[in-house]
Amino acid sequence: xxxxxxxxxxxxxxxLFVIVTMAFFLMRVAPGGPFNQERGLSPEIRxxxxxxxxxxxxxxxxxxxxxxxxxxxxxxxxxxxxDFTVTELFAKGLPISVQLGASALVLxxxxxxxxxxxxxLNQNKLGDYMVIALATAGSTIPTFVIxxxxxxLFGLTWKLLPIGGWGDGAFINKVGPVLTLALPQIAIVARLxxxxxxxxxxxxxxxxxxxxxxxxxxxxxxxxxxxxxxPIVSFTGPAAAALLTGSVIVETxxxxxxxxxxxxxxxxxxxxxxxxxxxxxxxxxxxVFNLIVDVMYAxxxxxxxxx
Amino acid sequence: MxxxxxxxxxxxxxxxxxxxxxxxxxxAVEAVKGINIHVNAGExxxxxxxxxxxxxxxxxxxMSLLASNGEATGSVDYRGRNLxxxxxxxxxxxxxAKISMIFQEPMTSLDPLYSIGNQLIEPIRRHRGLNAAxxxxxxxxxxxxxxIPDPERRxxxxxxxxxxxxxxxxxxxxxxxxxxxxxxADEPTTALDVTIQAQILMLLxxxxxxxxxxxxxxxxxxxxxxxxxDRVYVMRQGEVVEEGExxxxxxxxxxxxxxxxxxxxxxxxxxxxxxxxxxxxxGRNVEVTFRIGGGFLAGEPLxxxxxxxxxxxxxxxxxxxxxxxxxxxxxxxGRALLRLLPSDGLxxxxxxxxxxxxxxxxxxxxxxxxxxFQDPFGSLSPRMTVGQVxxxxxxxxxxxxxxxxxxxxxxxxxxxxxxxPNARNRYPHExxxxxxxxxxxxxxxxxxxxxxxxxxPTSALDRSVQKQIVELLRKLQADHELSYLFIxxxxxxxxxxxxxxxxxxxxxxxxxxxxxxxxSxxxxxxxQTLMAAAIDVTRFRLSA
Numbered sequence: 001x002x003x004x005x006x007x008x009x010x011x012x013x014x015x016l017f018v019i020v021t022m023a024f025f026l027m028r029v030a031p032g033g034p035f036n037q038e039r040g041l042s043p044e045i046r047x048x049x050x051x052x053x054x055x056x057x058x059x060x061x062x063x064x065x066x067x068x069x070x071x072x073x074x075x076x077x078x079x080x081x082x083d084f085t086v087t088e089l090f091a092k093g094l095p096i097s098v099q100l101g102a103s104a105l106v107l108x109x110x111x112x113x114x115x116x117x118x119x120x121l122n123q124n125k126l127g128d129y130m131v132i133a134l135a136t137a138g139s140t141i142p143t144f145v146i147x148x149x150x151x152x153l154f155g156l157t158w159k160l161l162p163i164g165g166w167g168d169g170a171f172i173n174k175v176g177p178v179l180t181l182a183l184p185q186i187a188i189v190a191r192l193x194x195x196x197x198x199x200x201x202x203x204x205x206x207x208x209x210x211x212x213x214x215x216x217x218x219x220x221x222x223x224x225x226x227x228x229x230x231p232i233v234s235f236t237g238p239a240a241a242a243l244l245t246g247s248v249i250v251e252t253x254x255x256x257x258x259x260x261x262x263x264x265x266x267x268x269x270x271x272x273x274x275x276x277x278x279x280x281x282x283x284x285x286x287x288v289f290n291l292i293v294d295v296m297y298a299x300x301x302x303x304x305x306x307x
Numbered sequence: 308m309x310x311x312x313x314x315x316x317x318x319x320x321x322x323x324x325x326x327x328x329x330x331x332x333x334x335a336v337e338a339v340k341g342i343n344i345h346v347n348a349g350e351x352x353x354x355x356x357x358x359x360x361x362x363x364x365x366x367x368x369x370m371s372l373l374a375s376n377g378e379a380t381g382s383v384d385y386r387g388r389n390l391x392x393x394x395x396x397x398x399x400x401x402x403x404a405k406i407s408m409i410f411q412e413p414m415t416s417l418d419p420l421y422s423i424g425n426q427l428i429e430p431i432r433r434h435r436g437l438n439a440a441x442x443x444x445x446x447x448x449x450x451x452x453x454x455i456p457d458p459e460r461r462x463x464x465x466x467x468x469x470x471x472x473x474x475x476x477x478x479x480x481x482x483x484x485x486x487x488x489x490x491x492a493d494e495p496t497t498a499l500d501v502t503i504q505a506q507i508l509m510l511l512x513x514x515x516x517x518x519x520x521x522x523x524x525x526x527x528x529x530x531x532x533x534x535x536x537d538r539v540y541v542m543r544q545g546e547v548v549e550e551g552e553x554x555x556x557x558x559x560x561x562x563x564x565x566x567x568x569x570x571x572x573x574x575x576x577x578x579x580x581x582x583x584x585x586x587x588x589x590g591r592n593v594e595v596t597f598r599i600g601g602g603f604l605a606g607e608p609l610x611x612x613x614x615x616x617x618x619x620x621x622x623x624x625x626x627x628x629x630x631x632x633x634x635x636x637x638x639x640x641g642r643a644l645l646r647l648l649p650s651d652g653l654x655x656x657x658x659x660x661x662x663x664x665x666x667x668x669x670x671x672x673x674x675x676x677x678x679x680f681q682d683p684f685g686s687l688s689p690r691m692t693v694g695q696v697x698x699x700x701x702x703x704x705x706x707x708x709x710x711x712x713x714x715x716x717x718x719x720x721x722x723x724x725x726x727x728p729n730a731r732n733r734y735p736h737e738x739x740x741x742x743x744x745x746x747x748x749x750x751x752x753x754x755x756x757x758x759x760x761x762x763x764p765t766s767a768l769d770r771s772v773q774k775q776i777v778e779l780l781r782k783l784q785a786d787h788e789l790s791y792l793f794i795x796x797x798x799x800x801x802x803x804x805x806x807x808x809x810x811x812x813x814x815x816x817x818x819x820x821x822x823x824x825x826x827s828x829x830x831x832x833x834x835q836t837l838m839a840a841a842i843d844v845t846r847f848r849l850s851a
């Protein structure tokens with residue numbers, strides 16, 4: 001197993017290299033640059049800035065420089081927020097996004113699994129239809145609708161939650177954004193869980209467990225649920241990578257200083273170093289979580305063995 | 308069975324006026340239509356029938372294991388209590404303790420995610436309230452009882468690390484864990500190779516002698532009935548059509564359906580083609596190697612030789628039966644000879660060397676070599692009409708035919724395999740297993756092939772249907788001078804179909820020769836075991 005993890009980490013290096021290379025050159029294919037916004041800098045200042053950041057060097061040389069810095073852990077300065085390096089921006093924002101994302105993920109996994117299992121156990125009965133309705137609503141209503149509704153009801157009408165802001169990470173400030181992030185995920189997990197649980201409950205070894213007179217708890221939780229959890233495990237990899245790296249919509253609506261906004265802002269502003277930083281962070285999260293998922297798979301299912 | 312006979316013939320289970328209904332989209336379907344069955348202490352009862360007879364559902368209903376859309380009425384009395392009306396917690400004191408059950412699917416009936424030990428210990432603790440250490444001791448005893456070698460180590464094994472036969476032994480151990488009065492065995496050997504079948508049946512007989520429980524065999528296999536059962540119920544379409552002492556039913560069956568079942572064994576034999584008949588297909592030193600694993604930083608791949616230096620010569624109008632147990636490489640050989648799998652060695656079709664022919668080169672030859680598969684449910688596209696299914700090959704091989712001509716050919720092909728030509732406008736799911744296999748045969752025949760590889764074409768079918776398919780295949784062969792490669796594990800079907808037999812084991816030919824010679828005088832120890840196992844089960848009644 002250890003060997004397998006090492007091998008996967010080793011193969012992550014060329015993967016990252018390809019991602020970085022593609023992102024670097026694709027971004028440069030897009031017209032414009034970090035210093036030609038409509039406000040317009042005077043040509044002299046712009047030339048100075050471009051010279052200072054090495055933007056006049058041949059593209060391949062810039063790429064080599066970037067790679068060199070990256071290897072030393074230096075993501076470079078942000079072009080649009082010149083007082084900060086990209087590393088500083090992530091050091092400040094990433095823990096916030098990770099906190100929100102992780103809370104939402106845990107909530108979604110717990111609640112989604114319970115809902116999905118309940119639906120499966122009551123297949124084609126009222127409980128099932130209610131969960132299906134909820135899941136359909138959760139996955140069709142976009143977050144930019146859910147978020148303002150939460151603000152309106154819980155913030156303005158009932159005054160239970162702050163309307164927005166991070167509040168130095170006070171619990172009450174996290175409720176709204178976490179709920180907004182979690183709702184669509186709850187819907188997805190519930191649907192996945194319902195499907196795989198129905199299948200699991202129909203399998204032959206469940207029939208065996210029933211024929212042996214085992215309790216409902218053992219049949220459902222010990223035997224059916226463990227098998228049904230596998231699709232959820234594989235869903236969790238990409239979902240975790242996406243949730244933990246922040247959401248532009250939720251962070252904007254709730255005024256959360258996370259990293260979710262960086263990708264969009266940076267891309268629009270041609271803030272090359274920040275875009276690259278975001279790409280690298282998301283890529284690393286994705287690779288790591290997929291690895292964790294594969295390891296989890298082997299933990300849950302003894303038939304899966306890596307060597 | 309000796310002890311069974313001596314035991315008091317107290318009735319311990321009695322099924323009265325049992326009806327089982329399933330709610331479906333097309334309305335309620337009645338699978339069991341008011342049957343009466345009883346089981347006495349220590350005896351062996353067989354419930355016999357073909358698929359759809361309701362024999363399994365009867366026992367599933369008794370155990371409250373029906374699918375969620377099923378419901379049972381009537382009564383199932385176990386020692387004075389109606390199992391159908393017991394509360395779930397009361398029922399769970401009977402299930403797995405007093406009445407237990409083993410199933411047809413040993414490969415999937417154990418939970419793949421828990422060790423054998425864990426799964427054995429759970430019902431012991433639940434029903435007997437033992438602590439973990441005591442239950443573990445019991446589990447080890449049970450594994451020894453069902454002759455699992457090295458039980459200490461096997462406790463830690465997972466189901467996927469065991470063979471089908473071993474898994475069925477573990478299932479039996481679990482079922483016997485709490486010393487049941489009744490063991491219900493639902494087709495316990497159907498999914499197993501014939502030599503393993505015999506071992507499992509022997510084990511059940513031995514355990515019954517030791518422990519004295521009653522056994523209910525649900526089976527389609529009359530050999531098992533004849534050999535093991537004291538009493539028999541014959542079921543058809545949800546009703547018991549005949550019941551009585553096993554001996555009496557075999558000697559003097561009353562109902563027409565029972566008579567038909569008894570006569571359903573394929574009979575007859577095939578004469579070999581003349582010695583100078585042209586050779587249609589020849590393989591010399593054919594080898595197929597599968598590569599497992601390996602790759603970047605993963606070390607050397609494991610090389611598995613599925614077909615190992617096999618030479619074969621098939622003449623026109625000849626049927627070669629390829630016999631072997633699962634994993635022997637018989638299907639792989641069939642596919643390699645059709646160039647559906649890469650292989651080494653020489654393969655000639657007619658006068659052409661096709662050893663290295665690629666897809667392109669093979670395409671014009673394909674119409675002369677067709678394939679019929681085992682699974683009539685999976686091998687027909689559910690989204691195409693039967694007409695589309697069987698004429699699809701014509702689109703490739705005879706592209707100049709008009710739609711009308713193709714339709715005409717479809718009619719001819721369906722008539723030839725004994726189906727109503729109107730079938731071509733319907734979809735495969737509307738047909739039974741036997742009819743679907745006829746459709747699959749029509750799909751092969753419509754191209755007027757010279758060679759047909761039949762890969763277990765009768766294995767998924769009921770005995771009576773098997774016989775019809777065997778007769779159909781023989782008629783088609785006689786009409787068109789076809790050559791068959793008949794791949795099967797079923798010796799009685801092979802005996803009726805083939806004039807020459809190849810016995811395979813682990814990718815190698817262990818014995819070959821004319822059918823009658825192989826059957827009357829098998830030389831190789833493996834062939835002898837195979838024959839003995841098959842004959843044990845299907846032909847003689849041994850005294851237990």
